[in-house]
Amino acid sequence: MTSDAPWRIFRGDGESRGIGGLPPAPPWRRFGDGPRSGTSAAPYLISPKDADVVNAALHLRRPLLVTGQPGTGKSSLARAIAHELRLGDVLHWPVNSRSTVSEALYRYDAVGRLRETALNRDRQHEEPPIGTFVRLGPLGTALVPRTEPRVLLVDELDKGDVDLPNDLLTVFEEGEYEIPELARLPEDQSVVDVLSADPDTRITVTRGRVRCDEFPVVVITSNGERDFPPAFLRRCVRLELPPPDSQRLREIVSAHLGGAAAADVEDLLQVFLSRQQRGGLATDQLLNAVFLRAGGVDLDADGLLDAVLHRLGGTI
Structure with a gap:
């Protein structure tokens, strides 16, 4: 991952560039005139x-x-x-x-x-x-x-x-x-x-x-x-409420981010399930990872995936 990769809005080099317009936020992190607390931007799936x-x-x-x-x-x-x-x-x-x-x-x-x-x-x-x-x-x-x-x-x-x-x-x-x-x-x-x-x-x-x-x-x-x-x-x-299984996770990703994003999720899903067994992760962490990948972010570089799929309990 190079320092001038398109997704890198902040580069940490001390140079003032301006924000230049943020890309669209994840559906679950949109505010302003978006859905309020009594509405839902995507289906909520339970058994x-x-x-x-x-x-x-x-x-x-x-x-x-x-x-x-x-x-x-x-x-x-x-x-x-x-x-x-x-x-x-x-x-x-x-x-x-x-x-x-x-x-x-x-x-x-x-x-x-x-x-x-x-x-x-x-x-x-x-x-x-x-x-x-x-x-x-x-x-x-x-x-x-x-x-x-x-x-x-x-x-x-x-x-x-x-x-x-x-x-x-x-x-x-x-x-x-x-x-x-x-x-x-x-x-x-x-x-x-x-x-x-x-x-x-x-x-x-x-x-x-x-x-x-x-x-x-x-x-x-x-x-x-x-x-x-x-x-x-x-x-x-x-x-x-039990943790969602692999099939439910695929359905949740598809509901929030669309079928195209869900089609390229298998490797992230397996990493998520493996880490969830060891330390406990939240479903929205998987959604965060899939959203970043869909936006062109290389999650395999520089430990970025570890920052997104971090443990929720115990020592970080």
Whole structure:
């Protein structure tokens, strides 16, 4: 591979050339006016057996607990469901060690309200409505009453506090929650428009209570870093996503990059499967390698393939 190979936009020689226009991005890395989180640029492929587990969760109105190795498509499943069933954008709740159910339901900016009230009083303006300072979170927005359910992705629940799954039980069982700051308002202020997790969208809340008509399609992902309480597991439908086999990988490459790219994938596929057995790889790493090759990149030179198909766990 020479330093002036056409694909090399950055050459690392200190000379300023300008970018000169980037080639098209991979379909799964396009932003701007491209597909949003509730749509899918390419089909999401799982086995009929796994699809039946999803259908069971839909019929039972139960959360779907999806486990599996990183890169098996756990989070993408929520977007695939939203796309196929035309349920709008996915409401995304990425869980971390500080996540709480209350914040996923709603946030009330009391400090901001006090500040704005004081400023408006000084200017002799009306007090701003309280709904301006209440924003529903992804979980709270998912439970807003509507004729068709929303899809809620609770991503990596096992990264949350040990009590978080139990805290979710009441909300999932009741399908409702209260916003005390609104419930305490006088009767003539019982109907309040609040902000939601959807951009530029307000939700009408009556007497501070939100109750769903249709239980949302809840997809909970876990990397298996810890076990969940039996009471929580009992209320979920469980789906273990296995790593895709060679035939499924070929179908995934063809769906994302077309038949021409899939026709020249056999050697990369075998390298991917071999390394996956030793250290664990994600499917999108194979897609990255195939995309680069289709763009004329020599993956055999200078250890570039090792940089793309690197291990996801242990020492790099």
